[in-house]
Amino acid sequence: MTEAPAAIAPALIARGLVKAYGGRPAVIDADLHLRPGQITCLLGPSGCGKSTLLRLVAGLETPDAGEIEAGGRLLSGPGGVVAPEVRGIGLVFQDYALFPHMTALQNVAFGLRDLPRVERRARAQAMLDQVRLGARGGAWPHTLSGGEQQRVALARALARRPDILLLDEPFSGLDAHLKGEVRLSLTEALRAAGATVLVVTHDAREALLMADHLVLMHGGRIIQSGVPRACYLDPASPDAARLLGEVNLIEAVVAGGVARTAFGDVAAQGLADGPAVVMVRPEGVRLGPGGASAQVAQVRFGGGYHEVQLEARGQRAQMHLAADPPGPGDTVTVRIDPDLARAFPRAPATL
Numbered sequence: 453m454t455e456a457p458a459a460i461a462p463a464l465i466a467r468g469l470v471k472a473y474g475g476r477p478a479v480i481d482a483d484l485h486l487r488p489g490q491i492t493c494l495l496g497p498s499g500c501g502k503s504t505l506l507r508l509v510a511g512l513e514t515p516d517a518g519e520i521e522a523g524g525r526l527l528s529g530p531g532g533v534v535a536p537e538v539r540g541i542g543l544v545f546q547d548y549a550l551f552p553h554m555t556a557l558q559n560v561a562f563g564l565r566d567l568p569r570v571e572r573r574a575r576a577q578a579m580l581d582q583v584r585l586g587a588r589g590g591a592w593p594h595t596l597s598g599g600e601q602q603r604v605a606l607a608r609a610l611a612r613r614p615d616i617l618l619l620d621e622p623f624s625g626l627d628a629h630l631k632g633e634v635r636l637s638l639t640e641a642l643r644a645a646g647a648t649v650l651v652v653t654h655d656a657r658e659a660l661l662m663a664d665h666l667v668l669m670h671g672g673r674i675i676q677s678g679v680p681r682a683c684y685l686d687p688a689s690p691d692a693a694r695l696l697g698e699v700n701l702i703e704a705v706v707a708g709g710v711a712r713t714a715f716g717d718v719a720a721q722g723l724a725d726g727p728a729v730v731m732v733r734p735e736g737v738r739l740g741p742g743g744a745s746a747q748v749a750q751v752r753f754g755g756g757y758h759e760v761q762l763e764a765r766g767q768r769a770q771m772h773l774a775a776d777p778p779g780p781g782d783t784v785t786v787r788i789d790p791d792l793a794r795a796f797p798r799a800p801a802t803l
């Protein structure tokens with residue numbers, strides 16, 4: 453038997469974290485591993501406990517139970533709690549919180565007061581260079597765009613060389629047209645710095661595009677973690693599937709390891725015979741001969757694709773077509789791509 457390669461020790465491990473406010477749980481039994489030099493994205497809907505988990509890691513909140521360990525040091529646990537400022541963890545908040553009366557360079561140098569003046573300036577300048585704002589050191593924050601301010605905030609946090617960097621909804625303050633560009637330059641800067649990063653976001657696209665490792669949260673619990681592709685293609689539950697983008701949840705009946713739906717059949721090995729639900733992404737519903745017959749209810753132009761609403765035997769499903777969509781009222785033949793579909797036992801509470 454070949455031995456598995458030794459796993460790289462996580463930069464931070466949280467085990468069994470619990471936090472409640474006034475008896476209402478915000479984080480329930482959460483385990484989290486941050487891998488060194490990787491970007492981990494914590495994705496979940498608003499109110500699911502993401503910020504609370506981030507604040508527990510930062511040390512801004514004390515857990516009711518569980519522990520957090522980083523670099524062999526216990527940061528939170530039964531023995532006590534290490535104060536936020538000595539955790540070696542940097543934080544960038546949603547609003548960047550730049551000092552308005554300081555230039556970009558002074559903002560970055562602010563956290564380096566314990567260094568000699570010349571070195572402080574040199575390191576601050578190097579950090580601004582890294583976020584590609586080297587020429588804007590003398591600029592006041594209000595003269596910078598949202599994206600530039602965000603990169604100054606990032607440079608300020610990175611300048612202190614934290615072991616771990618936490619970013620809370622880093623793009624929420626930016627216009628839609630800026631987001632992509634800023635996300636690219638920020639990801640580049642984080643990779644260049646070799647930073648270990650936890651990004652909190654409610655934006656699935658953002659999380660999929662940025663993350664080396666994805667952690668999905670729902671109702672205070674971590675419901676799945678893994679590489680983005682695996683989470684997207686092989687969700688642990690309908691809740692996990694929905695978090696990562698549009699998904700069809702179609703009623704099915706399992707018989708002999710096959711889930712039959714109005715739009716086609718899907719393998720369902722291991723599922724008991726009886727009612728089930730099939731999850732399939734819109735791009736996993738395909739036109740093709742020999743499949744199930746469906747009616748086109750609606751067609752909408754979505755930019756790079758058309759959104760086509762289908763109906764068959766009282767069930768609805770959505771598909772995406774790049775070109776030549778059918779028209780409303782047309783009858784089409786469809787099938788479900790087995791690589792983009794999963795069958796789950798029917799659990800009405802989660803639908």
Ligand code: ADP
Pocket residue numbers: 473474477478496497498499500501502503504505
């Ligand atoms: P998210 O970041 O996913 O939007 P939060 O962690 O901010 O979620 O909140 C999770 C739950 O905990 C919410 O129900 C929120 O109202 C509650 N909560 C968060 N912080 C506090 C607090 N300081 N006091 C009371 N309730 C809080």
